[in-house]
Amino acid sequence: MACxxxxxxxxxxAMVKPGSRVMVGSFGLAGYPEELIExxxxxxxxxxxxxxxxxxxxxxxxxxxxxNNQIRxxxxxxYNWNPEVAAAYNEGRISVKLVPQGTFAEAIRAAxxxxxxxxxxxxxxxxxxxxxxxxxxxxxxxxxxxSIHADVALIKAYKADELGNLVYYKTARNFNPVMAMAADTxxxxxxxxxxxxxxxxxxxxxxxMFVDVLTxxxx
Amino acid sequence: xxxxxxQQAKERIxxxxxxxxxxxxxxxxxxxxxxxxIPTMVANYVTSPNIYVQAENGMLGVGCxxxxxxxxxxxxxxxxxxxxxxPGCVYLDSAASFGMIRGGHVDATVIxxxxxxxxxxxxxxxxxxxxxxxxxxxxxxxxxxxxxxxAMQHTSKxxxxxxxxxxxxxxxxxxxxxxxxxxxxxxxxxKGRLILKEMAPEITLDELRxxxxxDFDL
Numbered sequence: 001m002a003c004x005x006x007x008x009x010x011x012x013x014a015m016v017k018p019g020s021r022v023m024v025g026s027f028g029l030a031g032y033p034e035e036l037i038e039x040x041x042x043x044x045x046x047x048x049x050x051x052x053x054x055x056x057x058x059x060x061x062x063x064x065x066x067x068n069n070q071i072r073x074x075x076x077x078x079y080n081w082n083p084e085v086a087a088a089y090n091e092g093r094i095s096v097k098l099v100p101q102g103t104f105a106e107a108i109r110a111a112x113x114x115x116x117x118x119x120x121x122x123x124x125x126x127x128x129x130x131x132x133x134x135x136x137x138x139x140x141x142x143x144x145x146x147s148i149h150a151d152v153a154l155i156k157a158y159k160a161d162e163l164g165n166l167v168y169y170k171t172a173r174n175f176n177p178v179m180a181m182a183a184d185t186x187x188x189x190x191x192x193x194x195x196x197x198x199x200x201x202x203x204x205x206x207x208x209m210f211v212d213v214l215t216x217x218x219x
Numbered sequence: 220x221x222x223x224x225x226q227q228a229k230e231r232i233x234x235x236x237x238x239x240x241x242x243x244x245x246x247x248x249x250x251x252x253x254x255x256x257i258p259t260m261v262a263n264y265v266t267s268p269n270i271y272v273q274a275e276n277g278m279l280g281v282g283c284x285x286x287x288x289x290x291x292x293x294x295x296x297x298x299x300x301x302x303x304x305x306p307g308c309v310y311l312d313s314a315a316s317f318g319m320i321r322g323g324h325v326d327a328t329v330i331x332x333x334x335x336x337x338x339x340x341x342x343x344x345x346x347x348x349x350x351x352x353x354x355x356x357x358x359x360x361x362x363x364x365x366x367x368x369x370a371m372q373h374t375s376k377x378x379x380x381x382x383x384x385x386x387x388x389x390x391x392x393x394x395x396x397x398x399x400x401x402x403x404x405x406x407x408x409x410k411g412r413l414i415l416k417e418m419a420p421e422i423t424l425d426e427l428r429x430x431x432x433x434d435f436d437l
Contacts, residue, residue, distance in 0.1 A: 028298075030276070030295050074371060080352065081299075089352060090349055091303075100355075101313070103358075106321075124393065128354060171278055171310060174277050
């Protein structure tokens, strides 16, 4: 295969260092890079900041990293599917920063497109805006939200070509394309790598420029 | 006051909202986002082919729940239920999906609530009991959708009014509620006032006032 970005799952996950800020694509268990997360939990790499919508379910997917005590802090939107998160937070074992889901997605997109912060009406006047700058635009209160960047993004796509262009599958797309733009190192787990030229250029979602490493699912 | 079973209550709330949307959809296409619980049931009652369901996890054109044996775990709605595609459906990333919502392109969202107060403030994201830690898309939806329809039972499980003078729980958005549909009544917010629009046959106005803490006009 003429693909200089290709690495084994193990070699790819070795790029995640202790203390890294790691973005992971997913919505529940849809569209998460399952084998990369398995390898990350097997590696025992710790002190991680995990930036993801949620943390799967207890002991499954990203939930495994919490069960293994590999997480220092979380930035995300919804942890009610994994009660171990609230328990660990209440015991002071992890810090958690909750962000409204649309703001979370936009903050990641902003990091990817070079916008350090933006004003949004979402959350104005609520607990989640506490301590943040608020300004009125067209008489509507808006909150200043900073972009969210990561050291490494672990994303899941359906297919890649050998350059690293990506296409996705149904609602497994979710946060993956925006995370692909917002990290220093972007590692994509895909199900198939096809020759350059065989993906319809009109249908490619993530251009190869954003992708550093391709790895393929074994199963 | 004649009691209404929980199941009857939920079905009535969903069907009243569906009837409202069917009426609106006579004038053109209607894009709606449905929250978890009673809101999802609205899809079972709408009949207009002009209604398109958006799911904030990245889909426009959500169909019915996937039948047993045809579930695809990468085809879900925001409540993580496996769903189906409708012809012409589209997938999009989370930023674009919330762009649809925040940008005012989604006509209405239907959501549940713990409390709604007479100023239209909504509390629906957290009961601070140490067990919950999540906001999801609740704040984005109440802020962004053009119309916010609250689907909730009139009182809590222990009989406390949910339509209150002032929210006691952490709010999701300020003055964002446009309509409240319960098993006993339909209310709308008009220029900051809560107005009773419809009442169920099982209840009298005095009885309705007894189970409603919020002040409302007729």
